[in-house]
Amino acid sequence: MFTALRLEVIKKLKPDYVALAWDKPKTTIRRRKELYPAYKAGRKPAPADFYEQIPILHELLEAFGWPLYECDDYEADDIMGALAVQAEAEGIETCLVTSDLDMLQLISPKTHVYIMKKGFTQIDEYNPESFEEKYGIVVDQFLDLKSLKGDSSDNIPGVPGVGEKTAIQLLQDYKTLDGVYAHLSDIKETLRKKLETGKDSAYLSKEIARIWVVAPVPLDLGATDVPKSDKVALKKLLTKLDCKRLIH
Numbered sequence: 001m002f003t004a005l006r007l008e009v010i011k012k013l014k015p016d017y018v019a020l021a022w023d024k025p026k027t028t029i030r031r032r033k034e035l036y037p038a039y040k041a042g043r044k045p046a047p048a049d050f051y052e053q054i055p056i057l058h059e060l061l062e063a064f065g066w067p068l069y070e071c072d073d074y075e076a077d078d079i080m081g082a083l084a085v086q087a088e089a090e091g092i093e094t095c096l097v098t099s100d101l102d103m104l105q106l107i108s109p110k111t112h113v114y115i116m117k118k119g120f121t122q123i124d125e126y127n128p129e130s131f132e133e134k135y136g137i138v139v140d141q142f143l144d145l146k147s148l149k150g151d152s153s154d155n156i157p158g159v160p161g162v163g164e165k166t167a168i169q170l171l172q173d174y175k176t177l178d179g180v181y182a183h184l185s186d187i188k189e190t191l192r193k194k195l196e197t198g199k200d201s202a203y204l205s206k207e208i209a210r211i212w213v214v215a216p217v218p219l220d221l222g223a224t225d226v227p228k229s230d231k232v233a234l235k236k237l238l239t240k241l242d243c244k245r246l247i248h
Contacts, residue, residue: 006064010226013095013114017224020061021079024070031073032208039208041155067223074215077102081211084111086219102146102154105211107131107139137171144177147206156205159198166191177202 009015032039061068069079077100084094084106094111096103103113104126113126131139148167150158158167170187174180181199184192195202 006060006066009097013097015095015226017092017221018064018066018226019083019219019224020066020068021076021083022068022070023076024072024074027072028075032075036156036204036208038155038157043155065225067220069217071215071217074212074217078212078215079217081106081213082215082217083219085213087111090219090221102151102209102211104131105139105142105146106213107142136168141171141176143206143210144171144180146209147177147202148180150205151209154209156208157198157201158205159194159202161194162191162198177206 009018029040058068069083070076071079074082077098080096080098080103084096087094088108088110092110095114096106096111097114097116099116101115103115107113107126107128109128115124115126117123126134128139131142135142135145137145145164145167146156146158148159148162148170149164150156150160150162162170170180174183180187180195184195187195
């Protein structure tokens with residue numbers, strides 16, 4: 001699956017540089033759990049055979065010439081965000097390939113996000129215009145949207161009783177989370193009470209859901225150069241893994 005996806009990415013996006021971000025085992029969510037102990041509670045553990053495949057993944061990455069980034073106390077999303085911010089500062093256009101909608105907060109004119117639904121065959125590409133068309137708000141409002149509606153997949157609470165439709169309407173009316181709370185007196189009573197009760201939860205959710213782009217992972221363009229793939233080693237490894245159909 002990883003190898004097939006890698007080849008699809010190269011074929012369709014034709015990148016000059018490629019890097020992979022990884023959740024480092026055991027330390028990936030500690031900092032967020034210090035803020036909110038129930039963060040990601042209820043998540044099912046990875047299948048047992050997943051960990052058995054990690055050494056193979058490392059071999060593949062070495063053959064592909066892709067650097068693997070991981071960092072204590074930062075999740076893969078944070079690492080991708082940090083690398084994207086650095087690339088943008090260098091004037092480099094960035095494509096973030098992920099299945100995590102949290103990454104939409106990183107969209108910019110130079111950073112596009114590709115949300116995978118089923119490998120690379122079913123994927124949504126987001127730029128500032130397509131994001132606004134889908135959500136009815138601008139990219140800078142996405143984190144406040146998550147702060148209000150929460151995220152059940154990561155067990156981020158948001159404001160209990162406020163769903164996506166209501167949260168979008170609030171942001172269309174009042175622009176930001178701060179703006180919503182500055183105009184509570186203008187909001188109908190039932191919703192106002194939910195917002196008042198859930199204020200601390202909303203601001204906590206904002207900090208948890210934020211992509212921490214300060215992850216200490218320096219971008220090394222030389223290490224991410226696509227033509228560095230070791231084709232001989234890759235062919236040998238794919239043959240050993242009985243993935244001959246991917247050799248071309």
